[in-house]
Amino acid sequence: MDKWEYSESIESDSIVSIQSKYGHFIDGKFSTPNSKKYLKTVSPSTEEVLASISIGNKNDVDSAVNSAKEGLKTWSKTAPSERAKYLYKLARLIQERSREFAVLESMDGGKPIKESRDFDLPQVAANFFYFAGWADKLDISWGTKEMKPYGVVGQIIPWNFPLLMLAWKVAPALATGNTVVLKPAETTPLTALLFAELCEEIGLPKGVFNLVTGDGTTGSELVNHEGISKIAFTGSTSVGKYIQNAVGERDIGLTLELGGKAANIVYNDAALDQAVEGVVNGIFFNQGHVCCAGSRLLLQEDIHDEFINKLEKRMQTLRVGNPLDKNTDIGAINSKEQLEKITSLVNEGVNDGGELFQIECDLPSSGYWFRPSLFTNVQPSYNIAREEIFGPVLTTLTFRTPEEAVEIANNTEYGLSAGVWTEKGSKILWTADRLDAGVIWANTFNKFDPSSPFGGYKESGFGREGGRHGLLSYLKVQS
Amino acid sequence: MTEIKKTYKNYVDGKYVRSESGKTYTIDLKSESYELPLTSKKDLRDAVTSSKKGFDSWKGLSQYNKTQIIYRLSEMLEGNRDSYVDLLLEHGLTKSTANKDIDNAINTLVWYAGLADKWEQLTGNLNPVDGEFFNISHQEPLGIVFTLNSDEVSIDKLVRSFLPALSTGCSVINLSEKNAVLSLKLAEDVNNSDIPAGTLNLLSGDFSKVYDDVSRHVEINAFASYKKLNKEILKTINENASTSVKRIFHLPSEDGLSSILPFIETKTVWHPKGR
Numbered sequence: 001m002d003k004w005e006y007s008e009s010i011e012s013d014s015i016v017s018i019q020s021k022y023g024h025f026i027d028g029k030f031s032t033p034n035s036k037k038y039l040k041t042v043s044p045s046t047e048e049v050l051a052s053i054s055i056g057n058k059n060d061v062d063s064a065v066n067s068a069k070e071g072l073k074t075w076s077k078t079a080p081s082e083r084a085k086y087l088y089k090l091a092r093l094i095q096e097r098s099r100e101f102a103v104l105e106s107m108d109g110g111k112p113i114k115e116s117r118d119f120d121l122p123q124v125a126a127n128f129f130y131f132a133g134w135a136d137k138l139d140i141s142w143g144t145k146e147m148k149p150y151g152v153v154g155q156i157i158p159w160n161f162p163l164l165m166l167a168w169k170v171a172p173a174l175a176t177g178n179t180v181v182l183k184p185a186e187t188t189p190l191t192a193l194l195f196a197e198l199c200e201e202i203g204l205p206k207g208v209f210n211l212v213t214g215d216g217t218t219g220s221e222l223v224n225h226e227g228i229s230k231i232a233f234t235g236s237t238s239v240g241k242y243i244q245n246a247v248g249e250r251d252i253g254l255t256l257e258l259g260g261k262a263a264n265i266v267y268n269d270a271a272l273d274q275a276v277e278g279v280v281n282g283i284f285f286n287q288g289h290v291c292c293a294g295s296r297l298l299l300q301e302d303i304h305d306e307f308i309n310k311l312e313k314r315m316q317t318l319r320v321g322n323p324l325d326k327n328t329d330i331g332a333i334n335s336k337e338q339l340e341k342i343t344s345l346v347n348e349g350v351n352d353g354g355e356l357f358q359i360e361c362d363l364p365s366s367g368y369w370f371r372p373s374l375f376t377n378v379q380p381s382y383n384i385a386r387e388e389i390f391g392p393v394l395t396t397l398t399f400r401t402p403e404e405a406v407e408i409a410n411n412t413e414y415g416l417s418a419g420v421w422t423e424k425g426s427k428i429l430w431t432a433d434r435l436d437a438g439v440i441w442a443n444t445f446n447k448f449d450p451s452s453p454f455g456g457y458k459e460s461g462f463g464r465e466g467g468r469h470g471l472l473s474y475l476k477v478q479s
Numbered sequence: 480m481t482e483i484k485k486t487y488k489n490y491v492d493g494k495y496v497r498s499e500s501g502k503t504y505t506i507d508l509k510s511e512s513y514e515l516p517l518t519s520k521k522d523l524r525d526a527v528t529s530s531k532k533g534f535d536s537w538k539g540l541s542q543y544n545k546t547q548i549i550y551r552l553s554e555m556l557e558g559n560r561d562s563y564v565d566l567l568l569e570h571g572l573t574k575s576t577a578n579k580d581i582d583n584a585i586n587t588l589v590w591y592a593g594l595a596d597k598w599e600q601l602t603g604n605l606n607p608v609d610g611e612f613f614n615i616s617h618q619e620p621l622g623i624v625f626t627l628n629s630d631e632v633s634i635d636k637l638v639r640s641f642l643p644a645l646s647t648g649c650s651v652i653n654l655s656e657k658n659a660v661l662s663l664k665l666a667e668d669v670n671n672s673d674i675p676a677g678t679l680n681l682l683s684g685d686f687s688k689v690y691d692d693v694s695r696h697v698e699i700n701a702f703a704s705y706k707k708l709n710k711e712i713l714k715t716i717n718e719n720a721s722t723s724v725k726r727i728f729h730l731p732s733e734d735g736l737s738s739i740l741p742f743i744e745t746k747t748v749w750h751p752k753g754r
Contacts, residue, residue, distance in 0.1 A: 142737070143736060144735060146732075147737070237724070240724065241722065241724065242721070243721075244717060244720060244721035245717065245718045247717045248713075248714040248717055428750065438744065439749075440746065440747070440749070441748075442749060442750045444612070444750065449606065449609055451607050452608050452616070452749070453616050453745050453747050454747070455745065457746075460724075461724060462724065462726055472740065
């Protein structure tokens with residue numbers, strides 16, 4: 001199919017200023033790390049080194065936790081309505097500097113600017129606005145006054161939506177009166193560091209928000225630190241299991257938002273063109289680096305050929321390339337390591353006997369890239385149908401009856417999200433009732449809102465983020 | 480005439496059963512000693528198998544029906560209150576404490592009976608999302624829950640160790656240790672209350688003999704302990720639970736809406752609005 005050529009429309013990166021080296025944000029200011037080890041954060045679209053980031057060690061984590069403990073003294077005496085105002089101020093400031101954040105996010109993480117600009121940043125600001133308003137309404141949120149903040153919360157976030165995951169964690173934690181030690185992902189720390197600058201700028205009391213950069217070793221120090229009363233983690237199921245294991249004898253709070261292998265069920269009475277759009281958005285949004293991605297397409301057998309034909313045509317129109325180009329649909333794969341993982345799983349799928357379709361397109365000569373991919377002729381036992389690929393790879397399975405669709409959809413350890421496409425309302429409700437998933441998108445996919453709870457069933461974790469339910473992740477029942 | 484002493488057995492799948500191991504342990508009350516089943520790993524597995532079936536049966540009933548069944552259990556306790564008071568006296572409670580305890584237990588049952596068809600309204604809501612979408616969060620029971628009763632001699636504490644999970648639609652395997660006579664006595668009323676077989680399994684024994692299996696069993700979705708656990712046991716439980724991301728609740732709330740929150744999953748459904 002012919003594709004119209006677009007002229008490049010590159011968002012300028014002159015708006016961001018990146019320092020060559022960063023310390024941690026502790027006690028209300030940036031400080032020199034105790035650790036002498038650094039890692040380089042690179043742009044996955046150019047492989048250019050953007051900055052050096054400290055790999056926080058035990059002493060750095062100690063300082064941050066102690067700062068958060070001190071911060072708790074101030075924060076717990078701050079009137080809830082005043083806590084709210086700090087969060088409102090942060091929301092406003094994020095809106096004002098939204099373009100800067102969006103460009104930085106796309107540079108550090110590789111996501112298309114149209115997503116960081118039109119999705120991530122508006123959602124970040126909206127989360128701070130939403131949770132700000134809860135700060136002085138906690139006593140009426142669940143009809144009980146017996147719930148109190150945990151205290152010092154350790155938060156570990158992933159690289160797929162760096163600043164948005166920060167917002168999902170930090171906004172509710174602060175609104176409910178906790179103080180925070182946050183560790184951003186090692187490949188995408190820059191927007192979190194810029195966020196710390198905003199905290200300084202609005203005069204957030206010292207110690208209320210602390211940031212320690214680093215890798216898995218830093219995360220492990222945080223998870224095992226005796227001074228924290230609650231851990232909130234978003235990331236892979238394997239690391240989630242490590243964290244639950246590490247909690248051990250400690251009686252602390254834990255919420256886990258882990259992996260997924262969501263089924264996107266398309267019934268034969270669906271509006272097919274809409275469903276094609278939804279399926280494309282479901283898997284190719286953010287290069288498929290989405291824990292709730294609709295990575296298993298479940299097609300009713302009689303529409304398989306027609307649907308796949310439409311889907312391949314639509315996929316071919318996706319534009320892969322420079323994340324800062326406003327026309328780009330698919331940006332860079334976040335890291336070399338992730339690219340290798342995706343490549344290896346896809347090769348395995350081909351060897352298993354899956355039929356692979358990849359779009360034809362030129363890929364930039366440097367950086368990490370993967371063509372949008374679709375597997376058909378797949379058996380449910382193949383790894384590509386079971387494992388979370390976390391990339392732009394869609395796997396197709398077929399079913400004959402609604403019962404079978406539900407059975408296949410639920411036949412996984414995961415239970416984060418699912419999609420249902422049909423024009424019949426009763427079938428949507430029947431299916432939604434039977435799917436083991438925390439979020440179900442019917443005739444839509446990958447929609448998010450601060451007021452809408454997000455989180456999984458089964459091995460996709462426990463606890464919810466967002467909405468009134470999200471408050472419960474940061475409040476414990478006083479016995 | 481020789482008095483006939485009652486034999487207490489585990490209550491699993493709607494039947495009274497001995498431990499397959501044949502092992503028992505002794506609970507000494509004031510005038511008599513009782514030999515109770517010492518629940519084994521195999522007994523636990525049987526209870527889980529039964530609980531799976533019990534979960535489906537319980538889920539198949541309307542909330543209105545569940546309300547009536549739990550209320551029916553309170554009626555059974557009321558009808559047999561004298562025998563409960565006698566048994567509590569046997570445990571060493573004073574008459575007034577025993578009477579108060581059975582009153583409390585009945586009131587607790589009535590409270591949770593009334594909650595069974597209301598908790599969804601108290602915990603779910605529409606979410607005011609941006610854009611043209613209908614978005615609702617509602618709740619579903621977690622599945623099969625294993626609960627450990629406290630060692631307090633109290634029918635009220637006993638019922639509070641399974642009602643929060645049961646009233647939301649979970650099936651419950653409940654283990655009592657030192658006060659298991661009370662639990663296995665209650666099993667008789669549970670059996671007469673129309674609670675489906677397998678929905679509530681009541682076991683006696685020593686938790687230290689089964690906690691490893693309880694926390695490892697992938698078909699048990701959650702574990703809640705109403706008894707304070709020592710650090711060593713808690714550590715093993717968390718470690719085992721992590722292999723299947725099992726939900727662990729140590730000393731959860733025993734009353735009010737907060738008591739049921741551990742046992743429900745939030746499901747959020749989106750749909751566009753349009754013409």
